[in-house]
Amino acid sequence: GAVVSQHPSRVICKSGTSVKIECRSLDFQATTMFWYRQFPKQSLMLMATSNEGSKATYEQGVEKDKFLINHASLTLSTLTVTSAHPEDSSFYICSARDPRSGGAGETQYFGPGTRLLVL
Amino acid sequence: AQSVTQPDIHITVSEGASLELRCNYSYGATPYLFWYVQSPGQGLQLLLKYFSGDTLVQGIKGFEAEFKRSQSSFNLRKPSVHWSDAAEYFCAVGSNTGNQFYFGTGTSLTVIP
Numbered sequence: 001g002a003v004v005s006q007h008p009s010r011v012i013c014k015s016g017t018s019v020k021i022e023c024r025s026l027d028f029q030a031t032t033m034f035w036y037r038q039f040p041k042q043s044l045m046l047m048a049t050s051n052e053g054s055k056a057t058y059e060q061g062v063e064k065d066k067f068l069i070n071h072a073s074l075t076l077s078t079l080t081v082t083s084a085h086p087e088d089s090s091f092y093i094c095s096a097r098d099p100r101s102g103g104a105g106e107t108q109y110f111g112p113g114t115r116l117l118v119l
Numbered sequence: 120a121q122s123v124t125q126p127d128i129h130i131t132v133s134e135g136a137s138l139e140l141r142c143n144y145s146y147g148a149t150p151y152l153f154w155y156v157q158s159p160g161q162g163l164q165l166l167l168k169y170f171s172g173d174t175l176v177q178g179i180k181g182f183e184a185e186f187k188r189s190q191s192s193f194n195l196r197k198p199s200v201h202w203s204d205a206a207e208y209f210c211a212v213g214s215n216t217g218n219q220f221y222f223g224t225g226t227s228l229t230v231i232p
């Protein structure tokens with residue numbers, strides 16, 4: 001299947017700083033990527049849909065000025081957590097839709113996730 | 120409204136025993152159904168998917184799932200569980216545009232020797 005990478009895998013930062021997380025599709029071009037947040041022992045919560053060359057679409061309740069998303073190329077989307085606070089500590093997972101899987105219902109392939117800890 | 124329900128929060132099975140994880144969905148159109156597995160601290164790996172055709176789909180690692188439209192279910196099965204199968208399993212339903220995935224809350228599987 002398609003491969004999606006994330007960097008870094010783990011990051012610890014001080015409160016008030018900004019953190020950038022990268023999501024890359026390694027063997028395919030992804031016009032659409034997705035960013036999820038996962039709390040311990042819970043399911044994934046979709047934060048935003050990232051479209052190459054246009055503004056991201058944020059889910060209700062997600063602060064777009066807090067979580068900046070940039071999808072500047074067909075293989076890279078970035079999530080920047082601005083002025084991070086301890087409550088932003090979480091597991092962030094990206095996914096990319098592989099258009100090669102064909103037709104309707106393209107499959108989403110997930111990155112390995114980024115563990116963010118804000119002190 | 121679209122939703123996915125995984126009734127079992129946690130399941131424990133003995134190694135070598137059979138396994139069935141339940142998934143029920145509510146979706147207004149033809150669903151596109153997925154099962155993913157997540158090991159601790161890792162991302163999600165696709166086990167199998169159903170779009171159309173044969174309602175019994177085969178996946179990786181010996182898993183299979185059966186789509187039953189009359190029961191709105193897409194249960195995951197494995198005839199003989201291995202210790203390495205211990206993980207969190209998520210069922211998801213996708214729209215035909217692929218823009219939105221709805222995840223279940225997950226089932227945590229423990230395998231005992």
